[in-house]
Amino acid sequence: MSDHDQLLRQLIDRMTASGSLRTQPWKDAAAAVDRHEFLRNGFFRVVPGSSPTAWTPVLQDGDGWLEACYADESLVTQIAGTIKPTDIRGEIMREPTSSSTLPSLVLRMLEDLGAEPGMEVLEIGTGTGYSTAVLCARVGAGRVTSIEYDEEVALQARETLSRLGTYPNLLIGDGLLGGDQGALYDRVIATCAVRTVPAAWLERTRPGGQILTTIGGWLSASELVRLTVHEDGTASGPVLGGQVSFMLARPHLAPPLGLLPDLNRGKEREAIIGADVLDDWTTRFVAQFAVPNAQRLKLRHGQHDEDLLFDVESESFAALHQDHGRWIVRQDGPHLLWDTVEEHLGRWHSAGTPTVEEATVRVTSEGQSIHW
Known part of the structure; x- marks a missing residue:
C-alpha cells in the first residue's frame, strides 16, 4: 500500500469515527478520490504566532505536504483573489480567497x-x-x-x-x-x-x-x-x-465601510439588550435575519468603547456603550437597527432561545426568514 493510500484509509477511518461519513456508498466515493491530486499546486500554511495572520506556501513534496493533504483540515489555496502558493517565497499577509475544505x-x-x-x-x-x-x-x-x-x-x-x-x-x-x-x-x-x-x-x-x-x-x-x-x-x-x-x-461580500457618519447625532436610550450578546455565534446568526445589511465594528468614540452596527447603503447606525453597568444605544438613519435587533431577539428569547437545530428557514420572493 502506497503512502497516500494508507493516509487516505486513515482519513476515512477518522471521518467515520467522527460521524461525518455515515453510509457505505459515500465511504466508497471518498475512497475513490485521492485528495493530494487536487493540491499539487501546494497550499498556504499559517505562520505560527503571526499577527496579523501571515501565510507561507507549502509546495508539492515539500515538508509535510502529503500528510497535510490527508489531514482533516481546510487548506488555503489562493490569497487576495489571484496569488497561488507557487507565486511567492516567504510570507504574505493578505486575506484567503479560495481553499480546499x-x-x-x-x-x-x-x-x-x-x-x-x-x-x-x-x-x-x-x-x-x-x-x-x-x-x-x-x-x-x-x-x-x-x-x-x-x-x-x-x-x-x-x-x-x-x-x-x-x-x-x-x-x-x-x-x-x-x-x-x-x-x-x-x-x-x-x-x-x-x-x-x-x-x-x-x-x-x-x-x-x-x-x-x-x-x-x-x-x-x-x-x-x-x-x-x-x-x-x-x-x-x-x-x-x-x-x-x-x-x-x-x-455577497460586505461593501467597504468608507467614511462613517457623524456618530454624535441620533437619539439615545437605555438598551434592553446589550451589544455583548453579539459575541455569541448563535445570537449573531439569529440577529442577521433582522439586520442583514449591517456590519459590526468596535471603536473608541469620545470617552467610550463602542459597538457599532452600520448599514453602508442607508447610513443607518446603532452605537452602543456601557455606562455604570447599563447599556446605552444611540441610533440614527432611516432604519433603527438596534430596535429591530431587540425585537427580533426578543421573539427568540420569548420562545426560550431554542437551538438553531430547532429552527426552520423559509425563502420566498420577498426574502428569507427564520422561525421556531
Missing part, C-alpha cells in the same frame, strides 16, 4: 444532500475539484454540473479532473445565477456561503428537490441549511447546525 465537512454535506445515482446535481463552487470528484464517484460524472466564479481556479480544477479521467459538466461564471439556462436539478449544493438564497437556485431546482447551502452574513456567523423547494416556488427547511463556516460568495 476540510474533508469531513465535504463528506458531511454530501451525506446531508442525499444525492443518489440518477439524480441531476448542481454544485456551486468547484474550488479545487475535490468535492466535485467525490460527487461524481457517487452519482456519475454525467449527472454533475459544477460552476466556479474564478476562471483560473476553474481551469485548474478542470485540468486535475481531466487528468484523473473524470468529466463532469464544468462551467465558469456566477454560481448565484444557477447552472445551465433552462436546466433543472434534483439537488443543489453550495461550497460557499450566501447572505440570501438566490432566486435562481429555487428556479433551477425541481419541486421536491433540495438545496444545501450555508447561510451567513456580515455579522460573521453562518449555519448549514437544507431547503426543500415547493410547487409554488418557495422553499423551506431545517437549520442543520454545527457552526459551518464558508467564505461568502464574492458578490
Whole structure:
C-alpha cells in the first residue's frame, strides 16, 4: 500500500469515527478520490504566532505536504483573489480567497444532500475539484454540473479532473445565477456561503428537490441549511447546525465601510439588550435575519468603547456603550437597527432561545426568514 493510500484509509477511518461519513456508498466515493491530486499546486500554511495572520506556501513534496493533504483540515489555496502558493517565497499577509475544505465537512454535506445515482446535481463552487470528484464517484460524472466564479481556479480544477479521467459538466461564471439556462436539478449544493438564497437556485431546482447551502452574513456567523423547494416556488427547511463556516460568495461580500457618519447625532436610550450578546455565534446568526445589511465594528468614540452596527447603503447606525453597568444605544438613519435587533431577539428569547437545530428557514420572493 502506497503512502497516500494508507493516509487516505486513515482519513476515512477518522471521518467515520467522527460521524461525518455515515453510509457505505459515500465511504466508497471518498475512497475513490485521492485528495493530494487536487493540491499539487501546494497550499498556504499559517505562520505560527503571526499577527496579523501571515501565510507561507507549502509546495508539492515539500515538508509535510502529503500528510497535510490527508489531514482533516481546510487548506488555503489562493490569497487576495489571484496569488497561488507557487507565486511567492516567504510570507504574505493578505486575506484567503479560495481553499480546499476540510474533508469531513465535504463528506458531511454530501451525506446531508442525499444525492443518489440518477439524480441531476448542481454544485456551486468547484474550488479545487475535490468535492466535485467525490460527487461524481457517487452519482456519475454525467449527472454533475459544477460552476466556479474564478476562471483560473476553474481551469485548474478542470485540468486535475481531466487528468484523473473524470468529466463532469464544468462551467465558469456566477454560481448565484444557477447552472445551465433552462436546466433543472434534483439537488443543489453550495461550497460557499450566501447572505440570501438566490432566486435562481429555487428556479433551477425541481419541486421536491433540495438545496444545501450555508447561510451567513456580515455579522460573521453562518449555519448549514437544507431547503426543500415547493410547487409554488418557495422553499423551506431545517437549520442543520454545527457552526459551518464558508467564505461568502464574492458578490455577497460586505461593501467597504468608507467614511462613517457623524456618530454624535441620533437619539439615545437605555438598551434592553446589550451589544455583548453579539459575541455569541448563535445570537449573531439569529440577529442577521433582522439586520442583514449591517456590519459590526468596535471603536473608541469620545470617552467610550463602542459597538457599532452600520448599514453602508442607508447610513443607518446603532452605537452602543456601557455606562455604570447599563447599556446605552444611540441610533440614527432611516432604519433603527438596534430596535429591530431587540425585537427580533426578543421573539427568540420569548420562545426560550431554542437551538438553531430547532429552527426552520423559509425563502420566498420577498426574502428569507427564520422561525421556531
